[in-house]
Amino acid sequence: MTDTAQTWRGALGRAKALEFQEYALAIVVVLLFIAGAILKPDTFPTWDNIRNMLTQSSVVGVLAIGMTFVIATAGIDLSVGSMVAAAGVFGGIMVGTDGTSSLVFILAAILFATFLGTCNATAIAYGRVVPFIATLAMFSIARGLALLLNDKLPVSLLDLNGGSFGDPRPFSLLWFGVGRIFGIPVSVFVFLAIAILGWVVLNRTRYGRYVIAVGGNREAARIAGVPVRRIIFSVYVLSGFLAGISTVLLCARLGSASPVSGNLYELDAIGAVVIGGTSLAGGRASIVGTFLGVLTFALIFSLMTQLNMSTEIQQVTKGLIVLGAVLLQRPEARY
């Protein structure tokens, strides 16, 4: 990376590859949808099912947006699923048994997840712990906390809606899970808003350029005056914060906070980011790709459940589609 001209050519090549990748993944999404429409014409290509798939995408989707920023800096966050569980249970016990305020739950969950993310950030940016190890530790710590906080028991959150299910009030917790605006679930709006914000921040702000620069070549970024440490710190805090939002979306739909929830969500989030074209080596990231990656997983899951395929076949198929999606894409990024 000493030759400037070469660097530039490389960067241009990367930009082109990224565009192609987004198209390629969009084609995968369309193909999966067509496959669903052919195999299950009555139940798959319906407005109701599209809404269902988007709602299901929202939980992992929000995590994946945060993960895109983390991976763009050549980092990784293995703790998001555990943080979702810990933040949910923490929010649940903050509400207590007679609590009726959704706001308490929402704030407590988001703050707690952000706090856990900040612990990751501190260890990585200032303690110089390798991200894989630091977040692996948090993976274990947060899951342990989730179990510990309420003696391994789930917390029911139905009281936040007066104990009933029907028509949650706007801005109550359950409203974020089942409420709708113009027929579209609130959780989908939240996911889309975060995806769009993520795109703007990553592609149209100086902060976004810094994130990419840090991932591309840390030393060069430092010499160019990028506050490398602060940028690295910030992406893990962001990942924790978004884990908090994701917690709210999940618990709102589930009506409870379970210490075993969020199990292995990090793998789905990382998978979506990677098939979306963000490089695990850092320096290249695509929010559109991540969004399409999340949709790909939701389509696969919905289609295979609708076809009542056995788990073994589901696992094999999912793996093959991930591998296929990556192979179909950029020859240059495979190694």
Place this chain on the structure above:
Amino acid sequence: MSRKRLAISVAAALVLALGATACMGDDDDDAAATTTDTAAETTATGGGSGETVKIIASVPPTDHGWLGAISKDAQAAAEKHDDVEFELLQAADADSQAQQIQQAISQKPDVLVVLPQDGAALTPVAQQAERAGIRVVNVDRLFTAPDAATATILGDNYQIGVLAANYIADELKCQGNVVEIQGLAGISVTEDRTKGFTDTIRQKCPDGGLKIVASQPGDFNPDKGLTVMENILQAQSDIDAVYTHDDDMAQGVVQAIRNAGRDDEMFLTGVGGSQDAMQQIKEGGLYRATFLYNPNMAASAVNMARLIGLGEGFAELVPPEVPRQVVVPAAVVTQDNVDEYEQYAFD
């Protein structure tokens, strides 16, 4: 340089503190779980002979209501006897459980009570204990060799499938669409609960009027249960009953059905006998029944271990020795008899 070092040490301290709190938490938990009841020999009542029995129990990580209840019930049973010295070990996974049991063997207890994370994986270490003269009582998940345990107590997973099939077939008069939300794929508990169910449906409704339209694993996990059921609700426009393999997971399934506003269309059954499930059965509506798979079998296991240690047996049996295998019957809990079974509910 010094600032940098300060930052690093602060961060290190933070990580350590975090680690410590986590450990402390664990210790707390273990402390609660491993309270050793050392009984004064003179006050021994049960055995009458004045000797004490040292029992060590080993269970998988209790990240699930049912396993949590197993630990509590075992502990409570041990506390009832003055002549029992009891220690409970909670393992993180199959490997560490094997190590834990090896360590326990070196402490030379009279009896080991083991609920293995994975029966096959822990069979060799159980055999090792038996060869060292320590009696082993196997709970719930079976070892794969007959010489790995002196006695075994387990629930009847196949029977649970049978009871669920009978209940659903009767309620629907062999006509309708059934969805099955299974547990964790690939373990015997799930396979047996499924096999008992499908075998019985086939026998009981040979005309094929009762159809299992979807069968998917929910991994004993409420959020997996939720998303799987959401997808099944999309695919199936007409569902009459849902057979779920677990009460905890069923809460997610219930939520999916309610979110879709289809709770009048179908009913649901669980397995286990949790407080939550019993409450909903009492209230009536979507949750119609659960099939008892009672964690208090852990209490029986400790009692059996004690009798084995004392060299005694059940007076009613001929010969009185503790049986090789005890199968706890499953029971159907519905609105009609929930009051009677509520005392056994676990949270």
